[in-house]
Amino acid sequence: MSKVLIVADHLNGQLNSAVARCVSAAKAIDSASVDIVVLASDAAPIAAQAAAIAGVDKVIAVSDGAFDALIAQSVAPTVAALAAGYTHVFGPSTSFGKDVMPCIAALLDVEQVSDLMTVESASRFTRPIYAGNAIITVEAPAGRTVVATIRAASWAAAATGGNASIESATAAAANTHSKVLSLQQGKSDRPDLQAASRVVSGGRALGSAENFSIVYALADKLGAAVGASRAAVDAGYVPSDLQVGQTGKIISPELYIACGISGAIQHITGIKDAGTIVAINKDADAPIFEVADFGLVADLFQVVPELTNAL
Amino acid sequence: MKILVGYKRVVDYNVRIQVKPDGTGVVTDGVKLSANPFDEIALEEALRLREKGIATEVVVATLAPADAQAHLRNGLAMGANRAIHVVTDQAISPLTAAKALLKLIEKEQPDLVLLGKQAIDDDANQTAQMLATLWGRPQATFASQIDIAEGQATVVREVDAGLETLQVQLPAVVSVDLRLNEPRFIKLPDIMKAKSKPLETLPFADLGVSVSAGLQTLSYAPPAKRAKGVMVKDVAELVSALKAKGLL
Numbered sequence: 001m002s003k004v005l006i007v008a009d010h011l012n013g014q015l016n017s018a019v020a021r022c023v024s025a026a027k028a029i030d031s032a033s034v035d036i037v038v039l040a041s042d043a044a045p046i047a048a049q050a051a052a053i054a055g056v057d058k059v060i061a062v063s064d065g066a067f068d069a070l071i072a073q074s075v076a077p078t079v080a081a082l083a084a085g086y087t088h089v090f091g092p093s094t095s096f097g098k099d100v101m102p103c104i105a106a107l108l109d110v111e112q113v114s115d116l117m118t119v120e121s122a123s124r125f126t127r128p129i130y131a132g133n134a135i136i137t138v139e140a141p142a143g144r145t146v147v148a149t150i151r152a153a154s155w156a157a158a159a160t161g162g163n164a165s166i167e168s169a170t171a172a173a174a175n176t177h178s179k180v181l182s183l184q185q186g187k188s189d190r191p192d193l194q195a196a197s198r199v200v201s202g203g204r205a206l207g208s209a210e211n212f213s214i215v216y217a218l219a220d221k222l223g224a225a226v227g228a229s230r231a232a233v234d235a236g237y238v239p240s241d242l243q244v245g246q247t248g249k250i251i252s253p254e255l256y257i258a259c260g261i262s263g264a265i266q267h268i269t270g271i272k273d274a275g276t277i278v279a280i281n282k283d284a285d286a287p288i289f290e291v292a293d294f295g296l297v298a299d300l301f302q303v304v305p306e307l308t309n310a311l
Numbered sequence: 312m313k314i315l316v317g318y319k320r321v322v323d324y325n326v327r328i329q330v331k332p333d334g335t336g337v338v339t340d341g342v343k344l345s346a347n348p349f350d351e352i353a354l355e356e357a358l359r360l361r362e363k364g365i366a367t368e369v370v371v372a373t374l375a376p377a378d379a380q381a382h383l384r385n386g387l388a389m390g391a392n393r394a395i396h397v398v399t400d401q402a403i404s405p406l407t408a409a410k411a412l413l414k415l416i417e418k419e420q421p422d423l424v425l426l427g428k429q430a431i432d433d434d435a436n437q438t439a440q441m442l443a444t445l446w447g448r449p450q451a452t453f454a455s456q457i458d459i460a461e462g463q464a465t466v467v468r469e470v471d472a473g474l475e476t477l478q479v480q481l482p483a484v485v486s487v488d489l490r491l492n493e494p495r496f497i498k499l500p501d502i503m504k505a506k507s508k509p510l511e512t513l514p515f516a517d518l519g520v521s522v523s524a525g526l527q528t529l530s531y532a533p534p535a536k537r538a539k540g541v542m543v544k545d546v547a548e549l550v551s552a553l554k555a556k557g558l559l
Contacts, residue, residue, distance in 0.1 A: 103441070110525075129433050131431065144524070306546045
């Protein structure tokens, strides 16, 4: 019998949408029971959201001032202590999950499966390597806890309607060697890029931060989130939290519109699970057209505003 | 202040990766190998800290087969003071790498360890975090800016929500992200100079790292291909196609 513990990611009192996808991954293991642990200065409201996910048995709420910011070296010892009795410890492959899950693995002296894509059995999983150019099947050693980050884009969110029990636990001793000074958040009036069902992205071809306004205008018309290629972020057209790709966010919206993005392998790996990919690029040979469901070879400065007006 | 930099040799990021038809691996014969781009950024940052007078010594380390010596010489050519080559033919998991680096830390006593956020071959993004944990020291991952002063590192981290500023007490482990800096090119005269810089070789077994059973890679497969798409000739055609799919 598999017992999975999921480490919840959250911000500003809101549970991260990737947690429900972790639940789906956990449920893909035969006869697995699923618990979620929430660590926060006030864990109760977030635990309530976690308890509403269908398929969750129990939510463990750990409220402690030490978790006002989720510092990995503070979170990991508490989770590792709570992990006793669980066969699997999962976390979302968000920046929080990537930061903390390896620490938990190291404390349990086990290797970690990063970006788990599919569950083949309680000990066998697939994951991407080489920017998703190869998918490997890995087998975890018998009798050892499996620690994994879950590639959210590979999983549908578990439904709501759950009614898990909530219990409290105390934190392990906190460290004092790290301190969050500030979090500078991106604009919050648009949908969250990680969770949005529609995303409009821009590449370096936009040419400037000002020109990105045509991408924002289309996104606003569609109620979509805005993303960008690494090149556009490196060029300073948009902030880093918009980056989609191998070293940015991996997303799976229903609709992804790529404007002036050439389609480097590293970008494709971030969008290949999207439902429908639309590519607009004036270069007919751009690799993005190899993965696009609909391709339009045209000048984006003409057709993107045209598309916005047509909606 | 001494800085230890992890410097991994990987398949060059421009190489078009091919999975072997029998599924036992990816084709690596004859393929170009380079320093992991994130590790180059880590080394560049260490060199800048030395040039600013904050660090006094930069040591690069690699866990790799014997023929990786040339790769380490590149790190010396870029400007590192010393190199450590831990020789092994085994594939090294992030946990094993972290344990090995901890042994080097015990010997070298660095104040700062700079690693790449992830290696572009395994895309694991674990070693820095595991090393900090085993060492009992702080971690600052996905760094896009590092400032060192008075025994502390103030690190701006690229996180999903935006930019987090984290302050950690040294010694600490920092993993670097793409926008931290642009690495310098290696100049020919420096390649010649690198030949006389110290390069220490030690067999992996000498580190005394205990490696327990880990993840076994059973097979490799190419990614699932998306169904072939269609080209549309104008915005009107695109809009009707999307409406037909119920997306608009």
